[in-house]
Amino acid sequence: MWEQVAREAADDAGCPDALKQVQSLQVVYCQSWEYDDPCARLAERLGADPADRSYSGLGGSVPVKLVAEAAAAMAQGRLDLALVVGGEALATRRHLAEPDWSYPPTESQPFPLTLDRQEAANGIYQAYLTFALLDTARRIHRGETITDHRAHLGQLLAPMSEVAASQPEHAWFPTARSADEITTPSPTNRMVSTPYTKLMTAIMDVDMAAAVLVATAERADALGVPPDQRVYLRGYGAAEEPSTMAARPEPWRSPAMASAMRSALGSLSVDQVAHLDLYSCFAGSLSFARDALGIEDDRTLTVTGGLPYHGGPGSNYDTHALAAMVERLRNDPDSFGLVSGVGMHMTSHSALVLSTRPGSSSDGWSAAPDSSSSTSPEPTVPVASDAAGPAEVIAYSTVYSREGPDWTALICDLPGGARCYARLEEPPAADEELAGVTVTVEPGPRRATTAHR
Numbered sequence: 001m002w003e004q005v006a007r008e009a010a011d012d013a014g015c016p017d018a019l020k021q022v023q024s025l026q027v028v029y030c031q032s033w034e035y036d037d038p039c040a041r042l043a044e045r046l047g048a049d050p051a052d053r054s055y056s057g058l059g060g061s062v063p064v065k066l067v068a069e070a071a072a073a074m075a076q077g078r079l080d081l082a083l084v085v086g087g088e089a090l091a092t093r094r095h096l097a098e099p100d101w102s103y104p105p106t107e108s109q110p111f112p113l114t115l116d117r118q119e120a121a122n123g124i125y126q127a128y129l130t131f132a133l134l135d136t137a138r139r140i141h142r143g144e145t146i147t148d149h150r151a152h153l154g155q156l157l158a159p160m161s162e163v164a165a166s167q168p169e170h171a172w173f174p175t176a177r178s179a180d181e182i183t184t185p186s187p188t189n190r191m192v193s194t195p196y197t198k199l200m201t202a203i204m205d206v207d208m209a210a211a212v213l214v215a216t217a218e219r220a221d222a223l224g225v226p227p228d229q230r231v232y233l234r235g236y237g238a239a240e241e242p243s244t245m246a247a248r249p250e251p252w253r254s255p256a257m258a259s260a261m262r263s264a265l266g267s268l269s270v271d272q273v274a275h276l277d278l279y280s281c282f283a284g285s286l287s288f289a290r291d292a293l294g295i296e297d298d299r300t301l302t303v304t305g306g307l308p309y310h311g312g313p314g315s316n317y318d319t320h321a322l323a324a325m326v327e328r329l330r331n332d333p334d335s336f337g338l339v340s341g342v343g344m345h346m347t348s349h350s351a352l353v354l355s356t357r358p359g360s361s362s363d364g365w366s367a368a369p370d371s372s373s374s375t376s377p378e379p380t381v382p383v384a385s386d387a388a389g390p391a392e393v394i395a396y397s398t399v400y401s402r403e404g405p406d407w408t409a410l411i412c413d414l415p416g417g418a419r420c421y422a423r424l425e426e427p428p429a430a431d432e433e434l435a436g437v438t439v440t441v442e443p444g445p446r447r448a449t450t451a452h453r
Helices: 002-012 016-021 038-046 062-075 090-094 117-121 127-142 146-165 179-183 217-223 255-265 283-293 317-330
Strands: 024-027 052-055 081-089 191-193 207-215 232-240 275-277 336-343 348-355 389-401 404-413 419-424 438-443 449-452
Touching: 002 016, 002 038, 002 081, 002 207, 016 081, 024 038, 024 062, 038 052, 062 081, 062 207, 062 232, 062 317, 062 336, 062 348, 081 090, 081 317, 090 207, 117 419, 127 146, 127 191, 127 283, 127 389, 127 404, 146 179, 146 283, 207 217, 207 317, 232 255, 255 283, 255 336, 255 348, 275 317, 317 336, 317 348, 389 419, 404 438, 419 438
Parallel strands: 024 052, 024 081, 275 336, 419 449
Antiparallel strands: 081 207, 191 389, 232 348, 336 348, 389 404, 389 438, 404 419, 438 449
């Protein structure tokens, strides 16, 4: 799949022989299969010998960062042609008990994921739960009811399913769905973690791959890339939140996301950007992005279809989003497009602005994206590992099994200014409001914290 999409990208640019000249090969981490040396195996298949080879870590912000880092290296004169590629075959892998695929490593490598000790102790590590907690913190802060919030999320997601349905050649789930269908639990749309149903959840079990070629203008000239096939990088930003959710002073918003967006936009306003693909693993990331960008209307938020409907191939969705944005901008010359990425628990943020119009020093873009942009460190909130006594709920989400509600994760404020995570082993009723409720917490097994109402 990597080889196929790389060759298709070169064919699309009108330079099929370009792959042999690639100086930098960036492969997005693959969860489907471990290879002994992914970059070397792919380079061999492509007939390339790039001096710069990198196999990325995890995260939805990775592809945008890889493209921007390649551009920065080009601006510094270190290379002039790069390939960013990624893919997953998790749908196929799911049906194979023991795949006998090529070039396994001699020793299995550790999964490149570090968990916060307190979050992990309380069972808080799956993305569908962590994004649900942050989404609920935002709802509580805004004073929205559970019913109004659910309706709002459906209104955000339904248009994305329509975009996916319009692209059956690319989308894994090309079916337009109504807001009610997306948010209403049913036998085929079970609850996953409140407020998210299955149809509101990124689906990783897909077979998908995508690739993007990045070149200097001079190398594009030499390769004979037609001017109307070129899309230019116009701005870039990246920033990080504290990795521990409870430590964030205001978990209902993302200063780092806002910083990444501002850096990418530069002198542009979001109203000047005609096309968006905002990272959409869950509706919460869309709501946070709308807040960060100051979007209040009902404009379309994706050109790809979003991770629940186009499909979310591990860390590689944004490579698909970049490819889709290139196609959209070619069909709308001189317009601007923004692609954003979100990694881990709304932690890592990246954003890239593109246009068929090349930049200049007068519009704030002359050479390379600023790959070091970040927010000023904000004071973090201490997180207690052995809380006891009264605590006030500021975020919560009930985790469901296929049989029904299982347990509820809490983030709580403690007297004195610290916070804690906690587990409520007896979940509340489906529409029972826990915001602001005082619970009693006590240390549990393996440093988990148990809450009692």
